[in-house]
Amino acid sequence: MSADLATYNFAYLDEQTKRMIRRAILKAIAIPGYQVPFASREMPMPYGWGTGGVQVTASIIGPDDVLKVIDQGADDTTNAVSIRAFFQKVADVAVTTHTKDATIIQTRHRIPEQKLTEGQVLVYQVPIPEPLRFLEPRETETRKMHALEEYGLMHVKLYEDIAINGRISKTYAYPVKVDGRYVMDPSPTPKFDNPKMHMSDALQLFGAGREKRIYAVPPHTEVVSLDFEDYPFEIQTFEQDCALCGAHGVYLDEVVLDDKGGRMFVCSDTDHCEDRREHGHVGAMLAQDSVKGQEAAE
Amino acid sequence: MTDTPLLKVSGVSKFYGSRIGCKDVNFELWPGEVLAIVGESGSGKTTLLNCLSTRLMPTAGSVEYRMRDGNFRDLYHMSEAERRFLMRTDWGFVHQNPADGLRMTVSAGANVGERLMAVGDRHYGKIRETATDWLGRVEISADRIDDQPRAFSGGMRQRLQIARNLVTGPRLVFMDEPTGGLDVSVQARLLDLVRGLVNDLGLAAIVVTHDLAVARLLSHRMIVMKDGHVIEHGLTDRVLDDPREPYTQLLVSSILQV
Ligand SMILES: Nc1ncnc2c1ncn2[C@@H]1O[C@H](COP(=O)(O)OP(=O)(O)O)[C@@H](O)[C@H]1O
Ligand SMILES: [Mg+2]
Ligand SMILES: [Zn+2]
Numbered sequence: 027m028s029a030d031l032a033t034y035n036f037a038y039l040d041e042q043t044k045r046m047i048r049r050a051i052l053k054a055i056a057i058p059g060y061q062v063p064f065a066s067r068e069m070p071m072p073y074g075w076g077t078g079g080v081q082v083t084a085s086i087i088g089p090d091d092v093l094k095v096i097d098q099g100a101d102d103t104t105n106a107v108s109i110r111a112f113f114q115k116v117a118d119v120a121v122t123t124h125t126k127d128a129t130i131i132q133t134r135h136r137i138p139e140q141k142l143t144e145g146q147v148l149v150y151q152v153p154i155p156e157p158l159r160f161l162e163p164r165e166t167e168t169r170k171m172h173a174l175e176e177y178g179l180m181h182v183k184l185y186e187d188i189a190i191n192g193r194i195s196k197t198y199a200y201p202v203k204v205d206g207r208y209v210m211d212p213s214p215t216p217k218f219d220n221p222k223m224h225m226s227d228a229l230q231l232f233g234a235g236r237e238k239r240i241y242a243v244p245p246h247t248e249v250v251s252l253d254f255e256d257y258p259f260e261i262q263t264f265e266q267d268c269a270l271c272g273a274h275g276v277y278l279d280e281v282v283l284d285d286k287g288g289r290m291f292v293c294s295d296t297d298h299c300e301d302r303r304e305h306g307h308v309g310a311m312l313a314q315d316s317v318k319g320q321e322a323a324e
Numbered sequence: 325m326t327d328t329p330l331l332k333v334s335g336v337s338k339f340y341g342s343r344i345g346c347k348d349v350n351f352e353l354w355p356g357e358v359l360a361i362v363g364e365s366g367s368g369k370t371t372l373l374n375c376l377s378t379r380l381m382p383t384a385g386s387v388e389y390r391m392r393d394g395n396f397r398d399l400y401h402m403s404e405a406e407r408r409f410l411m412r413t414d415w416g417f418v419h420q421n422p423a424d425g426l427r428m429t430v431s432a433g434a435n436v437g438e439r440l441m442a443v444g445d446r447h448y449g450k451i452r453e454t455a456t457d458w459l460g461r462v463e464i465s466a467d468r469i470d471d472q473p474r475a476f477s478g479g480m481r482q483r484l485q486i487a488r489n490l491v492t493g494p495r496l497v498f499m500d501e502p503t504g505g506l507d508v509s510v511q512a513r514l515l516d517l518v519r520g521l522v523n524d525l526g527l528a529a530i531v532v533t534h535d536l537a538v539a540r541l542l543s544h545r546m547i548v549m550k551d552g553h554v555i556e557h558g559l560t561d562r563v564l565d566d567p568r569e570p571y572t573q574l575l576v577s578s579i580l581q582v
Contacts, residue, residue, distance in 0.1 A: 161427065174405045178442025182427070185434050185441065188448055189470050254448040 037084040038116040043067055047085040047240070051231060054242035059204030060172070061155050066238040071112070075105060076134055076151030078233030080112070082240060083132050083149050086231075087113065092120045094128035099136040099277070099294035106134075123297050135198075137219040139276050139298040142228035144245065150213045152234040155241065157201045157211040177209050180252055188257055197262060203250045204243055212249075218261045218277045223249040266291045269311035271302035328390060330355045330496060330528050331376070336385035338371050344552035345371035349385070351547065351557065355495065356526045360539035360560065362575070363549035369532040370500055372549070376530060377417055377498045378407050389496075412439050416489030416497035420504040422481035425488070426473050432459060432484055433469040439492045458487040462517060479510040483517065490521065497522075499531045503538060515541050536576065540564055548572050 035041065043065075050064035069077040087093065093113050097106040101123040109132060110121050122128050125138040132149040142148060158168040161179045171179065180201050187194050200217035204210045212223060213232060223230060223243060230243040243249060251259040267274045269290035276298065278291040290311050293299035303312070329352040338345035346368035353359055361369045374380035376387055378399050388396040392414065399407065411417065419425040426435055436455040437445075445451050456466050462483035464476075473481050482502065489497060502518065503511040519542055522529055531542055539546050539560060546563050548556040548571070556569045567573045 161430070170404075174408060176408065176442065178438055181441040181446070182430060182434050182438050185437055185448060185451065186430050189431055189433055189452075253446075255446050256449050 034116055036089075036117055037087050037113070038069070039067065039081065039084045044085040047081055050240045051082065051085065051242065054231070054240050055229070055244050057208070058243055058247050059208030059210040059241060061239040061241045063238055064240050066235050069235070071108070073236040074153065076109060076132070076233075077235030078237075078240070079132050079134070079149050079151030079235075080109060080233075081235060082231050082233035083113065083130060084117075086147060086149075087117055087119060087130060089117070089119065091117075091129045092122050092127055094122050094125065094131045094297075095133075096131065096136060096138070096295075096297075097134045099138075099279070100296045102296065124301070125295075125297055133215075135214055135216070136277065136294060137215060137222045139273075139293070139295045140301075142222075142226055144227045146228040148226075148228050148230045150215070150230065150232045152211070152213040152232045152239070153236070154199075155211060155213075155232065155234040155237050155239040157199075157209050172208060175207070177203075180209055181254070184252060184254065184257075188254070194253065194257055194259070200259075201252050203248075203252060205247050206250075209252070210241060210243075210249075216262065216277060217251065217259075220249070220251045220259070221261060225249075264291065268293045268299060268302075268309050270309045271299045271307045271312075272309040273299065273302055273307070328355075329353060330357075330390050332388040332396065333376065334386050334388075336372070336375050336382045336387060338368075338375050338380065338382045344368070346375065346549070346552045349547075349554055351554075353496075353528055353530065355528050357545065358522055358527075358529045358531060358543045360543035360546040361530065361532045361549060362534065362536060362539050362546055364534060364575070367549040368552040369534070369549055371552070373498055373500055373530060373532045377415065378402075378411070379417075392495075412442055413492050414494050414496065416486075416494045418482075418485055418489055418497065418499040418502050420501040422473065422478070422485045425485045426481060428474050429472060431470045431472055432464065432476075435473065435484060435488045436491050438488065443492065454491060458491050459484075461490075461521070462487040477510075478506050479514060482506065482514055486518065486521070490525065490527075493525070495528060497527055497529045499529060501533055502531065503533075503535070511538075518542060536564060548575070 047064055050062045054062045067081060069080055071077060095106040095110040097103040113119055114121055125140040130147045134151045156168055158171055158179055161183060162168050184194055187196055198216045199211055199214050200220055202210050202212055202220060212220060225246055227245055229245055232241045253259040264278045268278060270292050273293055277294045279294045280289055281292055282289050331353040333349055333351050336349040337347045349372055361372060363369055375382040387399045389399055390396050433452060433455040436458050437451040440451050456469060459466060459469060464480055464483055473484055503514055533539055543560045546560045547554050550571050556563060556572045564576055567576050
């Protein structure tokens with residue numbers, strides 16, 4: 027495989043394709059939240075594996091970049107590992123799991139807990155870019171609705187959610203309005219992360235491979251989650267702290283421990299969790315373990 | 325009714341290739357007035373209605389509408405954004421088949437509330453209150469508010485479509501065979517309801533129907549079409565009781581025989 031890939035251009039895509047994608051990215055940055063069509067290429071991985079994000083990353087990455095890839099917040103899932111390995115091979119770039127060391131972070135589902143900074147680029151892998159698709163399947167009509175800023179339908183969807191569930195139950199891909207103009211699907215990130223998109227210091231780029239769309243949120247741009255006056259937008263809250271690092275107010279994943287109903291909640295952002303533990307923070311589960319360990323030693 | 329028309333239609337023609345859809349139609353519509361467009365199938369009623377409501381671009385002619393500010397605007401020279409705004413605020417369009425005018429997969433409440441949300445209402449409780457009120461006005465019980473129209477009978481769907489259109493307080497409503505697909509007994513109830521609403525709200529309406537009984541019950545004036553042309557035009561009672569054109573006489577006599 028490496029021998030085959032060695033014959034490819036830097037970062038896999040040929041320069042002409044990269045120029046085309048960069049033009050789409052520039053246009054996307056100029057019109058925050060607007061979905062720019064682009065000629066999506068075949069990538070050596072199936073759709074659903076983040077081919078849109080990979081093409082965006084391939085078009086902006088340079089030899090001096092440091093790449094981090096996460097999937098559901100973790101650096102070590104199959105998807106994240108293979109995309110990271112891909113860029114190591116085709117671009118020979120440095121990779122990292124540390125959010126603060128990365129210049130480009132490609133993600134599926136999460137925004138790192140660590141606040142992103144100026145100069146960093148967050149690249150989202152997007153399956154379905156069109157937030158209006160659910161209620162209006164016709165592409166010609168959704169384009170018109172965006173052009174004419176006819177977004178009543180988004181609230182119909184939220185209305186329906188409240189009517190059925192008594193509250194806005196949508197927890198991910200929660201629609202936002204960007205820069206007071208375009209309604210955007212923030213990809214399948216949990217709504218917990220929506221506030222991090224607002225006025226971010228980092229550049230946020232979204233790539234949808236199968237749907238052939240690129241969109242962007244430039245740094246310091248307003249990103250407002252849609253809601254009703256009497257049902258305001260709220261992020262998920264977690265009663266527990268991370269069982270491993272004790273972090274509070276972060277997004278937690280539930281981990282099943284045994285078949286007797288044992289479970290724990292841990293940081294979904296694995297780098298954040300490890301970093302905290304390295305700095306001496308201990309969650310309830312680890313504290314218990316160390317007490318047990320001491321007892322056994324005595 | 326005031327002394328200024330709401331709609332001025334001049335020389336409207338629509339050709340489908342060389343086939344005539346409708347030809348050189350002229351009339352004025354006053355606020356609060358109900359106009360029926362009658363004629364047999366294929367006579368051009370739907371084509372004309374779609375031209376008037378800007379769902380279709382005519383081949384020639386103009387339609388001017390008096391906006392809420394009192395100024396007349398030529399509909400075909402408005403921007404698409406302005407036209408679409410007009411269509412979902414100051415106008416209504418009731419389709420013969422309710423499925424064409426409803427969102428079948430969202431609740432009755434959301435169907436009625438959609439226009440309110442489209443014009444910027446952002447208070448769920450108030451939207452729901454207004455939707456409940458409108459369901460009541462079209463005789464749909466409040467406990468059906470969270471049901472989808474898929475679960476409704478044809479008559480209920482049609483009443484829901486009407487509520488969805490009237491919620492923004494439009495001044496003009498277009499209806500294409502509003503009772504067309506319904507059983508006779510259901511038709512009568514719907515016609516009574518429409519007549520009541522039109523009177524109460526002082527709505528102007530243009531109603532397409534092939535059924536002269538519908539025209540008799542709802543309209544003040546009527547237009548008779550044949551082969552795309554308006555062949556007779558006058559007060560409804562006059563046209564139905566004393567038709568001048570032989571073709572209208574035929575139409576009227578054929579209904580009277582039924
Ligand atoms: N989309 C179309 N393309 C071609 N001809 C059409 C189209 N729509 C209607 N027509 C023709 O225009 C004439 C008027 O049709 P229509 O307006 O539907 O009449 P009505 O509503 O009175 O039944 C008919 O001859 C019909 O066949
Ligand atoms: Mg017709
Ligand atoms: Zn943790």
